[in-house]
Amino acid sequence: MQEWLDPSSKLGHIRYMRISTFLNVHLVSDSTGETLNAVLRAVAPLFEGVTPLEHSYYLVRSRRQLDRVLAEIEAFPGVVLFTIAAHELREVLVEHCKRLGIPALPLLDQVLTMWEHHLKMRAGEKTGSKQALDENYFRRIDALNYTMAHDDGQMVHEFNQADVVLVGVSRTSKTPTSIYLANRGIRTGNFPLVPKAPIPHALLELTKPLVVGLKVSPDRLIAIRRNRLLSLNADATSEYVDEDSVREEITDANRLFERQNWPVIDVTRRSIEETSAAILNLLAERSAR
Template sequence: MTDPIEAEPAKPVRFHLHLVSDSTGETLLDVMRASIAQFDGVEPEEHLYALVRSPRQMERALKEIEAAPGVVMFTLVGSEMRRMLETRCAELGIPAVAVLDPILATLSGHLGLPMSSRAGAQHELDAEYHRRIEALNYAIVHDDGQGQNLEGADVVLFGVSRTSKTPTCIYLAHRGVKAANIPLVPGAPLPDRILSLKRPLVVGLTAQPERIVQIRRNRLLSLNEDRDTEYVDEDAVREEIVEAKRLFARQGWPVIDVSRRSVEETAAKIINLLTDRRGQG
């Protein structure tokens, strides 16, 4: 009996994808990647043209588009730049998609208001932008128990190793929330100054022991370290988590189980807790 012939894996579909923006291109990248994720086996070669605000810059982008035809996605407010792009793409037979048009048309019709037509309006250096940059700097300085100004935080996260403290703080920073995090290490008591924080919302993060062990093992493997230690011993990890929960209960801190939550979901829960706290203040 002959062995069945295994089918060769399908080759990925590759194509050129040109992204043209009069701003930073972040919105385009987010929309494009969310769209591409809906297709299996597709690998676009991305070409980003950011801050395209003059005919000369547009001509440069169009030359590259003509040299490597594919799909064009754009966010352009200025009518001249948009007309240049759409006209040339039509001549070349290249599809060009204005990704925000349906959203902006719907909002304009619903609100009864015209668009501002300001290039890069969503990325203006306003107070909100500076607040996010400040929050990001704060999160970096106060990661993993570092930094001295914990009272300056909006949120302080406590948890054993591998409960997504750092990525949650970084995500919160992008929402303008100053977040610090403190690791709970077995046998290492926390100073009174940390346990007596007044201004910040303090939140405990926990997870199922099996989940923590799995993440820790993967972490060690990525570092070419496969020795069995208490760090990945399920009984030891379970005791860590029990002790952490006891601390959270003693302090009266809200607790979030991150076992089945994405970082975004954990951050959303924390923001809701912050909103509730401020509403009670």
Template sequence: MPETPLKTALPRIGTYFHVHLISDSTGETLNALAKAAAARFEGILPIEHIYVLIRSEKQLERALEEIESFPGIVLHTMVDMELRSQLELRCRELDIPAIGVLDPLVVAFSRHLGAAVSKRVGAQHNLDNEYFERIEALNYAIAHDDGAMADKLKQADVLLIGVSRTSKTPTCIYLAHRGIKAANIPLVPGRDLPEEIDQLDIPLIVGLLASPERLIQIRRNRLLTLNNDDRPSTYTDQEAVRQEIIAARRLFERKGWPVIDVTRRSIEETSAAIISLLNEKRTGRLGGI
């Protein structure tokens, strides 16, 4: 009698669960917090249901219907106490956890400041000075990308300098969302940096580096995406790229600029390091990183 073949177990891809994000504003805070929490668990993949600008019973009821159809964790930032009570009561009836994610922070702030909590919906998105500063910083980053308008760099808070594909542009955009004016200039073999850089004293100048292997990988992917064969062969040549990085590092050391290796850093991590350096510069404690 032939042996019955053993069934091979399929690899487990991940565990899915539903998470409902309910906000009376844009939902940005909830989305960031949910992603940060889910990232702490390996093999756990959230299915996000996002409900934003929930400011009426009718809008809330639609969200509750979907929560009942797809039970999971409910995270909210509801300010309106009546709507919040309805949400939490219905979740208790469904035996579903409902968490006001900002509650611990708001309570701590209130106790420390001895101040009452504002009941205004979407108060963090008022068109205040901070909002317009972010818009101005974003416009500045776009206008001063990749070495453009080098004669206006005195207005920058941060100037990033690095070889091609060291995430200069996305880092500048991220910093702009924090209200920081950031410009960037590429280091191109055979091309000198603008003379204006030597006269700058206000912007924090930071050099960005990455490993040759990482740069070559990113550059090759970039060329494939653009279907571009016009780049010189040295653009992805290992020895040429290595020499680029050596020259960049020597330049940064000669100028005394702080250096960040972005090889294993996300845009957020690189930006956090730059913000830390900027704070040190503003307080007169700037060192290296």
């Protein structure tokens, strides 16, 4: 925890203001730690003024590896989140943390217990990475390969092989959203709408993939584009950021979405994860129909 002098104080004495609390968070996994990282990203923003100091230990599968982790936990006390399948290693970690008075939480235990009770069988001790090379893994790799090859309007003639195609004007997060979906095993292509540029018939005639239009407010888009130009030391007075031109560009895109009867997602205040979740919901609804 840090405290600093409040320079804005008008009182005749010194006042202090707390600005941040630091918390050591130890993430211990016998696999790649994806679950732990996802939980940390979800929880940390809920505590205003708290800065997590992340200590990550992945592929921990032997007592020797665990001993090094225990030494780090002792040197930097905080909280411990872990996903370890081997009962022996789990017990050592939990007992060590108990002696130190450090909270240690096995993230998957409640889920595993529920499954065991429902299925009337005990969970095994395979680590996540040992189970990774299955159909889902190869589907994700295939989706990533497809998505990278069909980014930014490349090979539109192959878009009918996609699961999802994203369409939108420049800087509507088409590429990062596509990559996020690909990591979920969704083959994703994306096409940028450029003013006065023709739209290929192959895009307009798609039948298999879910085509989604991404729209954004003019003010937000102009701000994003200006920041982009500044980072490139480019001309910040071009039509790319001209208010009238941008509004016309967005209007044309919205008209296209309406003509094609494509579902539309407003990404103005959405994160990549939220946009992707909305697209996954659209996919599920389409599949149910």
